[in-house]
Amino acid sequence: MAGGWPRRRWTSWRACWAEAMLRDALLLQLGYNATLVAIGATLLGISAGVTGTFLFLRKRALVSDAISHATLPGVCIAFMVMVSLGGDGRNLAGLLAGSALSAWVGLLCLNWLTRNTRLAEDAAIGSVLSVFFGFGIVLLTVIQTMGAGRQAGLEGFLLGSTAGMLWADALVIALGGACTLALILLIRRPMTMVAFDPEYAAARGLPVYRIDLAMMGLVMAVTVVGLKIVGLILIVALLIIPPVTARFWSERSDRVVMLSGLVGGLAGYLGAAISASAPNLPTGPIIVLVAFGFFAVSLLVAPGRGVLAAVLRHLRFQRRVHLRQGLLALAQGQPIYERLTVRLLHRAGLVRADGVATESGRARAAKALRDEKRWEIVRADQAHEAAAALYDGLRDIETVLTRDQIDEIDRRIGGPQEVPA
Amino acid sequence: MIELATHDGVKIDLPDIDSSPLAVRGLTVSYGQKPAVFSVDMTVQPGAMTAIIGPNGAGKSTLLKAALGIVKPLSGQVTVFGRPLDSQRSRIAYVPQRASVDWDFPTRVLDVVLMGLYRELGLLRRVRARHLARAMDCLARVGMHDFADRQIGQLSGGQQQRVFLARALAQDADLYLLDEPFAGVDAATEKAIITVLKSLKAAGKTVVVVHHDLATVTDYFDHVFLINTRPVAEGPVAEAFTADTLQATYGGRLATAQVDQLARVLG
Numbered sequence: 198m199a200g201g202w203p204r205r206r207w208t209s210w211r212a213c214w215a216e217a218m219l220r221d222a223l224l225l226q227l228g229y230n231a232t233l234v235a236i237g238a239t240l241l242g243i244s245a246g247v248t249g250t251f252l253f254l255r256k257r258a259l260v261s262d263a264i265s266h267a268t269l270p271g272v273c274i275a276f277m278v279m280v281s282l283g284g285d286g287r288n289l290a291g292l293l294a295g296s297a298l299s300a301w302v303g304l305l306c307l308n309w310l311t312r313n314t315r316l317a318e319d320a321a322i323g324s325v326l327s328v329f330f331g332f333g334i335v336l337l338t339v340i341q342t343m344g345a346g347r348q349a350g351l352e353g354f355l356l357g358s359t360a361g362m363l364w365a366d367a368l369v370i371a372l373g374g375a376c377t378l379a380l381i382l383l384i385r386r387p388m389t390m391v392a393f394d395p396e397y398a399a400a401r402g403l404p405v406y407r408i409d410l411a412m413m414g415l416v417m418a419v420t421v422v423g424l425k426i427v428g429l430i431l432i433v434a435l436l437i438i439p440p441v442t443a444r445f446w447s448e449r450s451d452r453v454v455m456l457s458g459l460v461g462g463l464a465g466y467l468g469a470a471i472s473a474s475a476p477n478l479p480t481g482p483i484i485v486l487v488a489f490g491f492f493a494v495s496l497l498v499a500p501g502r503g504v505l506a507a508v509l510r511h512l513r514f515q516r517r518v519h520l521r522q523g524l525l526a527l528a529q530g531q532p533i534y535e536r537l538t539v540r541l542l543h544r545a546g547l548v549r550a551d552g553v554a555t556e557s558g559r560a561r562a563a564k565a566l567r568d569e570k571r572w573e574i575v576r577a578d579q580a581h582e583a584a585a586a587l588y589d590g591l592r593d594i595e596t597v598l599t600r601d602q603i604d605e606i607d608r609r610i611g612g613p614q615e616v617p618a
Numbered sequence: 619m620i621e622l623a624t625h626d627g628v629k630i631d632l633p634d635i636d637s638s639p640l641a642v643r644g645l646t647v648s649y650g651q652k653p654a655v656f657s658v659d660m661t662v663q664p665g666a667m668t669a670i671i672g673p674n675g676a677g678k679s680t681l682l683k684a685a686l687g688i689v690k691p692l693s694g695q696v697t698v699f700g701r702p703l704d705s706q707r708s709r710i711a712y713v714p715q716r717a718s719v720d721w722d723f724p725t726r727v728l729d730v731v732l733m734g735l736y737r738e739l740g741l742l743r744r745v746r747a748r749h750l751a752r753a754m755d756c757l758a759r760v761g762m763h764d765f766a767d768r769q770i771g772q773l774s775g776g777q778q779q780r781v782f783l784a785r786a787l788a789q790d791a792d793l794y795l796l797d798e799p800f801a802g803v804d805a806a807t808e809k810a811i812i813t814v815l816k817s818l819k820a821a822g823k824t825v826v827v828v829h830h831d832l833a834t835v836t837d838y839f840d841h842v843f844l845i846n847t848r849p850v851a852e853g854p855v856a857e858a859f860t861a862d863t864l865q866a867t868y869g870g871r872l873a874t875a876q877v878d879q880l881a882r883v884l885g
Contacts, residue, residue, distance in 0.1 A: 254723065386741055390733055394719045397785075399688040400712035400795075401736060402704060448769040450724045579806050583764030586774070 218474035223467075231473035233367040234359045238426050238465035238484055240374035245419045245432070246439035246461025247381055250454045251412050253440040254392040259322050260307065260413060261436045265420045265429045266326040267303025268296035269333025272354050272424070273340055280343075289366045292354075293373075293421045296429075300417045303329050308410070357428035357481030359469075366425055373422035377415050388412055389450055426469075427481035434485040435461060442492045445499035464488035516541055517591045521565060523547070527554045528562035567610075568594050574606045636700035639664050639793045639824040640685060645694030647677070647684045654680040658694070658849050662793075665822050667815060668841040669829040671859075673868050676846045678828045679715065679797050686712055686795065698793065708737055711791035713782045715798050721771050727781050728766040731756055734788025756787040759817075761810050776807030783811060794818060796827045800834075812838055835859055 252258050275295020280286040303325050310321035337351055350358060381388075390398045391408050399405045416436065423432040443456035468484030500506050523538040524547070533539055533552065542548040547558030554562060571594050575581040584597045594603060640662040647655040655677035662668055670678045683689045685696050687703055698706035711734075731753040732745060739745065757763040760780035765773065773781065779799055786794060794815070800808050815825050815838075829835065835842060835855060842859045844850040844867040851863040 256720070383741055386736065386739065389725075390736065393723050393725060393730075393733070394714065396683070396688050396714045396718055397712060397733070400686045400710065400714070401789075402687075402707035403736075444724060448724050448771075449726060449729070453724050579761070582761065582806070586765075586772070586777070 215475060219471065221474070223470045230360075230362060231469070233362050233364065234426065234473065234480060235466055235469040237362070237367045237370040237374075238469035238480065239462050240371050240465070241419070241423050241426055242435060242439070242461035242463070242465025242484070242488075243458045244374040244377045244381075244461075245423060245435040246443070246457040246459070247378060247454055248412075248415050248419045249436035249461070250440040250443065250450075250457045251381070251385070251388045251392060252416055252436060253444070254389070254450060254453075255409070255412065256392075257318070258437045258440075259319065259433075260304075261416050261420065262433045263307050263322040263326045263329075264300050264304055264413065264417050265432045266333075267329035268300045268420060268424060268429050269330055269354070270336055271295040271297065271299025272351060273333055273336035274299065276340060276351060277336075287350075289363075289369055289425065292351075293369065293424065296354075296424060297417060297421045299329065299333075300420060301414075304410075304413050304417060308413075353428070354424045355428050355430055356479065357424070357426050357431070359426055359472075359480040362425065370422050370425060373418060377418045377422070380411075381415055384408065384411060385451075385454070393450075426465075427484055431481050431485050434488060435464070438485070438488040438492050439464065442488070442495045445495040445502045448501075460488065460491050464491060514591070520545065520547075521591050524558075524562045524565035525569065527558060528566035570610050571603065571606050574609055637664060638662055638697070639699055640795075640826065641697045641700075642681070642685055643695045643697075645681070645684055645696070646692045647680050647689055647694075648692050653692075653847060655684060655691075655845075656848050658845065660685075660843055660849065660852065662824060662826055662843075663841050664824050665819065666840040667819050667825045667827065667838065668843060669827050669835055669839040670843045670845060671829055671832070671835065671867065672845040672850075676867075678845060681845065682712075682795055682797055682826070682828055686710065708789075709792040711786035711789040711794050713779075713786045713794070713796040713799055715801070716775060716778050716782065721773070721778060723770065725770055726766070727757065727762065727768055727770055727773070728753055730770060730781050731766075731784045731788050734785040737789070753784075753788055756784040757781075759787060759814055760784045774804070776803035779803050780807055780810060783814060787814070792823055794823060794825045796825070798828050798830060800829065800831060832864070 249258070249261070252261055272292050272295055275292050275298075276286040278295070279288060279291050284291075307318075307321050307325045310316050310324065311318045314321075316324070340351060350361075387398070387403055387408050388411075390401075390403065391405050395405050398408075419436065420429065420432050423435065427435060439457040439461035440453065442460045443453045446456055447453050464484055464487045468487040469480055471487065472478040472480040472483040495503065497503055497505050519535065519538040519541050522535075523533055523542045526533050526538075527542075527548070533542075539548065539552055542558065543550060546555060547561055548554050572588055572590075575594070575598070576585045576588055578585075581598075581602075587597055598606070638661045640660070642658055642660040645655060645658045645660075646653055654675075658677075658681060660681070670681060672678050680689060684691045684694070685703075687696070696703050698710060728750070732739070732749065734756070735749050735753065739749065754763055754766060757766055760783050762777060762780050762784060765777065765781075770778065770781065783796075783799065786796075796815075799811050803811070815827070818825055827839070829839070836859065839855055841853065842855055843852045844858065844863050846867050846869070850867045851858040
């Protein structure tokens with residue numbers, strides 16, 4: 198470890214410094230530009246998360262990839278037009294208007310291909326995406342050879358570039374994000390209906406095609422607004438990752454929408470803050486990585502749909518199945534061959550080491566058998582349908598039916614009313 | 619009443635178009651080059667239960683979807699209560715096939731039924747207690763009120779079908795169009811659905827059902843419309859649902875067992 202300590206001291210000083218920077222960034226105390234970027238990224242994240250949810254529910258998430266790539270030719274053409282008119286080619290509003298126009302053309306091409314040819318949507322997305330992006334790159338190359346003075350850093354739109362963000366830029370992003378959000382809240386009901394059951398929506402007279410187009414238009418707006426911060430290649434991540442993350446936590450579409458907005462907003466804010474806390478950290482990619490962090494955590498630990506929960510549920514389920522089968526076997530005097538069953542029964546104090554039932558084991562076994570008979574009645578009776586749907590052969594019947602209902606069932610079975618619990 | 623000749627020349631009394639809840643004239647629908655439904659005239663009787671019957675791929679569902687404007691017909695006219703379809707949307711309730719939606723969609727049973735109240739709720743109105751009460755009432759009518767808070771993915775096929783019916787009931791429509799509501803459901807569901815449909819009929823509503831089980835036609839329905847791409851026969855069950863018309867509709871496609879079963883049903 199010779200020469201170790203000066204190095205360690207250096208790294209710990211760096212760690213301290215980075216920590217202070219991150220703290221400042223999180224509290225928006227890192228200067229004008231960083232604050233603008235953080236606010237813009239938060240708003241963008243919220244509107245992308247909310248918009249993306251409807252796209253995700255409609256199962257058309259990848260359409261956003263085609264839309265975003267189709268913005269590039271528009272950016273370049275807008276730049277060339279503005280320059281040729283003698284203006285400043287870097288005017289953000291002008292560039293965004295151009296990108297919106299070409300994204301719209303791309304979207305119409307995509308819709309036309311899926312509706313009027315036998316091309317499936319995935320193939321249509323691939324065609325539109327690659328052709329528009331290819332054309333955009335050609336234009337970008339042409340622009341870069343047009344003269345060094347005119348180089349406007351248009352390639353920044355590919356992955357986003359926040360370094361020179363102006364107040365006006367932030368304002369454009371904030372206004373665009375807010376308008377998109379308001380429009381989405383306005384048409385959320387028809388969008389949900391179309392996403393869940395397009396045929397029913399059509400039968401009710403909802404203009405399904407136009408609602409889809411409006412949804413895509415909003416996605417396009419988010420994409421365009423996000424060009425400056427995350428860029429056209431990564432905006433799709435902000436549209437898809439938040440809703441997929443939110444879906445882990447809720448079974449209700451309105452809550453998925455809100456959670457998704459929250460995840461998107463947090464990712465935008467934290468990502469911008471982290472990238473501002475150290476030099477040379479790109480904002481867009483960091484935002485996407487933060488969003489992915491939320492996704493990964495949700496994937497693992499979300500109750501219900503998470504991976505860990507599923508594994509635990511399976512193991513618990515398996516144990517309960519074995520216990521129940523063991524008890525039923527005991528009650529009917531059948532031998533138990535499964536080692537796991539015997540071990541679980543023994544651990545629960547229901548059988549002795551030699552496999553003979555204990556006092557409490559016999560009582561539990563009798564109850565298990567009785568519950569089984571009760572369930573039989575419940576499942577055969579339409580009046581108990583909601584309870585019967587919960588039958589898994591394991592659930593304690595007391596958790597599903599009231600004492601009175603159970604007494605009623607016991608009367609039907611006949612025999613003793615009380616069973617030792 | 620006017621008299622119309624169907625394609626095989628059987629003359630059947632039909633109500634005139636103006637009083638029919640659903641009248642279709644010269645309807646042709648095609649996916650690609652092959653017509654799925656060809657030149658169909660159909661006049662649904664008011665206040666009756668009508669079954670649309672035909673073999674697989676005969677265009678039964680397509681006929682329904684075209685009548686509702688879900689698929690665009692190549693030609694033909696649709697009138698609802700004697701008026702253009704779009705002016706009468708609020709009087710129609712549609713129950714699509716269960717398999718047409720993704721049941722993993724994040725929504726509760728109650729939310730699905732609330733979609734039936736879209737006309738009242740519109741874009742922004744809040745869901746109030748009376749809306750919830752009405753949705754719960756519709757769920758109760760199909761025996762699903764205890765399921766209101768469950769995620770739709772937890773339902774069995776029959777339960778899903780009843781939720782769809784409850785959503786249609788919430789619309790409080792005059793004309794109910796159901797696409798194969800009895801396909802792949804349990805006996806309890808079939809009984810619950812037919813009870814609800816009969817109560818609708820008793821309330822003077824018109825019910826049209828795409829149906830596949832020939833054995834239950836005489837029990838459930840008043841009228842039949844037989845179709846095999848082209849219309850085959852139309853009229854009261856006693857007149858239009860005969861061995862001859864079935865032979866014309868199905869050709870050689872009825873299994874021997876089905877023919878025997880029908881022979882018993884039809885006497």
